[in-house]
Amino acid sequence: MEKGNTDELFSIKLNSEGTRHLQKFAVLVKAYLAIGMIFTTLALVDFTLAMKIKQADYGDSFMNFYFKIYPFLSLSVTVLFIIQLFYYRQIGIEVKKAILHTDEHLFNSALSYLTKSMWVAIGGTVFSVLFVFADIVISIKFRL
Numbered sequence: 243m244e245k246g247n248t249d250e251l252f253s254i255k256l257n258s259e260g261t262r263h264l265q266k267f268a269v270l271v272k273a274y275l276a277i278g279m280i281f282t283t284l285a286l287v288d289f290t291l292a293m294k295i296k297q298a299d300y301g302d303s304f305m306n307f308y309f310k311i312y313p314f315l316s317l318s319v320t321v322l323f324i325i326q327l328f329y330y331r332q333i334g335i336e337v338k339k340a341i342l343h344t345d346e347h348l349f350n351s352a353l354s355y356l357t358k359s360m361w362v363a364i365g366g367t368v369f370s371v372l373f374v375f376a377d378i379v380i381s382i383k384f385r386l
Contacts, residue, residue, distance in 0.1 A: 256341075264337050271334035278327040285320040289313050308376055315373045322366040329359035 256264075336352035339345065 261341055264341055268334040268338050271330050274330055275327055278323065282320055282324055282327075285316060285323075289317045289320065308380055312373075315369060315376075319366055319369045319373070322362050322369065326359050326362040326366065329355045329362060333359065 332355040333352050336348050336355060340348035340352060
């Protein structure tokens with residue numbers, strides 16, 4: 243291993259196969275964005291309907307609490323998903339630029355967006371787990 247005055251951890255040689263994979267990734271990002279916009283639209287419709295529909299009074303404070311927080315949990319997951327879509331879009335843009343200009347700094351920028359996207363995905367997953375847990379509790383308590 244060579245020691246020197248360099249900030250590089252390691253060097254990556256990007257061959258034509260790697261370039262094709264990164265370009266395919268950029269195309270998949272566009273498809274993910276399109277699907278994500280459909281999900282976001284449906285989630286916002288769900289949020290709007292949940293806010294407008296009056297829930298029956300179940301007499302149980304937990305059930306009423308669930309119906310009050312459901313729209314906001316749904317909206318929170320949707321907002322996190324929109325942020326994640328933004329980061330994925332940025333990854334695709336930076337990867338394309340990095341390949342076009344053979345610029346390692348742009349590639350590193352794409353990796354930073356990947357890390358940010360993962361943090362947002364973790365947040366969205368935590369919200370989703372809480373939502374599913376609440377739904378399971380309600381199913382056991384009221385539907386079974």
